[in-house]
């Protein structure tokens with residue numbers, strides 16, 4: 001029986017990033033195929049955020065390429081991601097403080113709106129013809145993440161865990177093909193953490209996921225494939241079981257505040 005690996009949605013190859021004399025990444029690669037959850041882990045300062053930023057177009061590597069569906073992205077910037085079909089959540093929540101939770105999610109649905117974000121917010125353009133559809137879709141996204149009760153609330157009045165659910169709803173409401181998650185578990189505990197794990201697992205049927213995360217329980221529970229960085233280089237790749245028993249990974253984490261196989 002032959003199995004064919006699906007073509008990657010996202011492929012980063014040979015990424016090298018230097019900040020002055022410091023090499024943050026040296027010849028690093030990873031890929032995310034449709035329906036897979038890829039974890040990017042490593043001790044503090046390993047280069048995870050730098051790679052996330054290179055993939056997102058926040059920084060431009062000195063060497064290497066980022067490809068989307070086989071096409072090299074030469075000058076992409078973060079604001080191009082939505083049009084490509086890529087969504088991301090950042091360590092900060094980045095919710096608009098003056099908009100209700102529902103309106104925040106509707107802004108995320110902008111890719112589906114013909115009127116664009118400005119038209120949607122100001123009532124101009126085709127806002128009215130699209131509004132009900134978008135509102136329903138945004139509400140469904142809030143429901144999916146257990147935050148429908150917060151729809152009318154301003155983000156600042158909501159508990160942190162609910163704000164994170166709103167941010168996640170905003171990221172996926174436009175049905176991206178790839179979701180980039182930067183430390184989504186930070187600041188979460190208990191029920192919120194379980195809900196996040198369930199949500200990420202459920203994404204498999206709809207999109208690929210790249211997860212940068214310190215919380216090892218979450219990484220091991222939801223990832224299909226893990227890439228481990230240390231001092232800007234890939235030191236291990238593979239499924240969670242293999243990573244958990246890899247001596248090089250254990251050694252990299254020695255002395256770090258995070259322990260592989262334990263809570264982050």
Ligand SMILES: Nc1ncnc2c1ncn2[C@@H]1O[C@H](COP(=O)(O)OP(=O)(O)OP(=O)(O)O)[C@@H](O)[C@H]1O
Nearest residue numbers: 019022023024042043044045046047048049050051
């Ligand atoms: N803008 C910058 N200017 C200079 N050095 C930087 C910059 N950004 C990151 N670095 C350095 O690059 C290296 C990799 O940093 P990066 O933030 O990517 O690591 P990380 O794995 O995300 O760490 P953490 O888990 O602590 O967030 C570190 O040595 C860091 O100090």
